[in-house]
Amino acid sequence: MVQHIVMWRFKEENKPETLLQVKALFLNLVGKVPSLRHLEVGENWNGDTAAFDFVLIARFDDRAGLDAYQNHPEHVKVAQFIQSVRTDRAVVDCEI
Helix, strand or coil, X not given: CEEEEEEEEECCCCHHHHHHHHHHHHHCCCCCCCCCCEEEEEECCCCCCCCCCEEEEXXXXXXXXXXXXXXXXXXXXXXXXXXXXXXXXXXXXEEC
16 A cells, blocks of 8 residues: 655645645545545644644555546646645655
């Protein structure tokens, strides 16, 4: 199984609305992307300056499933929106 973990920091402008929208966009992918086996999202409450604003944890059967997710048209729309509102991103892909 492959786990995909992504964290973002978002622009301060409209951040509360951005967080709600990002959460909804990711949850909307469940059932639309066949290779997506599990999805968790969360908004950070830790005020540390090193903390990110939002996290995504997704699981796939294998690397091909992750690739299919990343290229799925619905995910591409989400990624394009996030690109327009983020300031920073960190990612880890690993086998579990």
